[in-house]
Amino acid sequence: MQPLVKLFVNRYPETISERNEKAFYMDTATDLDRTNAVVTVSDDLAPVQEMVRACIQCGTCTASCPNEFAMDHTPRQLWRMVLMGQKEEIFQSKTFALCSACYYCTLRCPRGLPLTEAMDALKQIAAREEISKYKDSVQFYKNFLKSIRRHGRVNEMEFMTLYFAALKNPLAPLRFASLGLRLMLKGKVSLLPPFTRKRPLESIFRKVEELEERL
Amino acid sequence: MMKYQYYPGCSLEGTALEYNLSTQALMDSMGVELIEIEDWTCCGASAAESINHLLSLVLPARNLAIAEKQEDIRDILVPCSACYLNLKKAQEKTQKEPELRDRLNNILSQDQLELKGSVHVRHLLDVMAVDLGPDTIRPRVKRTFQDFRIAPYYGCQCLRPYPVFDDPEAPRSMEPLIEATGARLHPWSMGTKCCGASHMNTHMEVGIELVAAILRGAQGADAILTVCPMCQMNLEAYQRKICRTRNEDLHMTVLYLPQFIGLALGLSEKDLRLDLNLSITDRFRKKLDMS
Known part of the structure; x- marks a missing residue:
């Protein structure tokens, strides 16, 4: 012992x-x-x-x-x-x-x-x-919310694309490229947005913004 | 017939499709009816809580309020641990703080929704271990897994911070279910350790470190079983990278709990969508074909 x-x-x-x-x-x-x-x-x-x-x-x-x-x-x-x-x-x-x-x-x-x-x-x-040090994490979460505000549910492909675009680092997507491809080949992620219907969370997002003055 | 409302969550429509389909196939084979919540939306995942507290409570509350309309079924079955915790948190907090419930209802009223607090959020593992239990599973077992050694992985958010159906420090709820299939348990201490959650996207080096330790702890087992799409993805998707960078063979089969139990109950690999898993090893496949 x-x-x-x-x-x-x-x-x-x-x-x-x-x-x-x-x-x-x-x-x-x-x-x-x-x-x-x-x-x-x-x-x-x-x-x-x-x-x-x-x-x-x-x-x-x-x-x-x-x-x-x-x-x-x-x-x-x-x-x-x-x-x-x-x-x-x-x-x-x-x-x-x-x-x-x-x-x-x-x-x-x-x-x-x-x-x-x-x-x-x-x-x-x-x-x-918007502290620049946490930009990457914040972008990750904000783009996630952007995707669900648009569709009600998260579209993993869309939100990762938004996230990579926000990072403004052309090398960032490379770390996820092979996984993204494997998931696509299995039909688990799709390039198309999931829904064509209305934005079911829009009124909630808007009201929270109004109550909190910002998001 | 047992009935539950069903909240699959976003991951189960995408990267965790096999968790969704195997849960439905297993429940169906056990005579449990799942009724999907109409027009359910995202629970906020870990994103809402990192950006705005009020938003992180109103997103799950919306789904609870919709579920309440179905008055004859009080329990909502949730397979994803992150969705489970978000929905559970909204349920617990609004029960304890009527003022908070009023605040959320003020927002929800725009969509003519109201949260009263009459539904119970239940994790899939809770339902499988408590409502169904090993005694329901054992007589239905068609294929026994005596030669298999299984490592139960619980992760975090189905256990903590709300200790509902298991010990949050030393959980055992999966053990009798695994033993009911004839399989043995892999003794390990990594079953409750964090997989890093979204670190894989924002702090990959840290996430890799946590996952490597879990995979190392599982060596000697035939498979790890998970009950969360985020845990599953972290444990299965980065194995090649981990093995390569560490120069260590840590390859490990990772299955969802309902996939493994489903196999024992004689459901086909096709029904359980084993083709969608990312890390089934050749060794496991061979053993499975022989069982």
Whole structure:
């Protein structure tokens, strides 16, 4: 059996990492700040702060997160940054964009906080503010919504085409070309839009836009 | 006769067509009637929640409101885990927060729809494990799979955040269904690990990492069974890329649960549309032909 201390170190390598120090002393300029353009975000963080107000910084979210290995700040650090109102750092970081909504943190949070929803709330701010760093993810979701607004159901081929066009990167579609072809050969995706009928979701989209002033 | 309202969702009309057809074929063979919700629309997938919270609730609410018109059938069967969670979330939240329900109804009233909160959203696995169960399946088994070792993969959103029909940390609901076919279980701990969801489109390197770990955990099994079109696509579609870049043989057959159970019940590969799956290995095919 592994000694407990070793287990702890293996399981939570980030607790002793430099990255950790950085997040805790975020008020001093970090490499991250120097190398990236400053992000200005006018949206209010208050609703997200409300969601994580009771966070006790236990790190259960970080230990449960399948994407933590690819994040620059751990989820636990992100919640601290949210509570400290460090908008720039939050939206410089790719942590919230890497949440894949597996709901492990939400399930396990000892304070019962809606952490996945808090991640979504940050994604929504990034989308509203059109922060260039998240352009790709935002384009992916926005073009998905464009497709369902048009047809009521998603047309996978149309929406991937819209997405690639929005990326303005001629190489982007290549990663999906062979899969797209395989799916087409199996008759699973079609080049034709699915419906000719009216736009069944148009009135809902319009009303939400009106209520929220924007989407 | 058991009856359910049926919400297939967008993927099941496209990339997950075989999930749709095998679910219908299996239910039909077990005497379960599925009535598709009229004019159903997209549940918002993971896109709406990433852009606007209100939109992410009103899109599923529209479908619930339509389903409520069919007053004699209260349960909506949903095979896609992402659709299931979105519909379930709208159901749960509007039950707990009457103000939210009023807000959504204000939007829905434009289409003369109203959500009252009388329908129950049920995942296909919930219906198969709880309503049908292994005792219904066992006597109908025509083809036994003694030589098969099967890895049940649950993914995330049918289990979390709402623990409805199974333990969200250590689920077992697929096990008695698999054992009812005579197959053995592949012991593994990857059944509840995330497949990366839409990361495959927006952060492919991260998605690939998660899928590779799941495929590695499944080695030794004959097939992985899934209950979600997104999990299925992620696990089956990138195997060549993963094997090539990692220089490792991680090829693995990935089937939808109703396809495997359907095979055991004697339904044909044609009815279950095994021709549409992307990663059935030659080894699996040979074994299947011999069983």
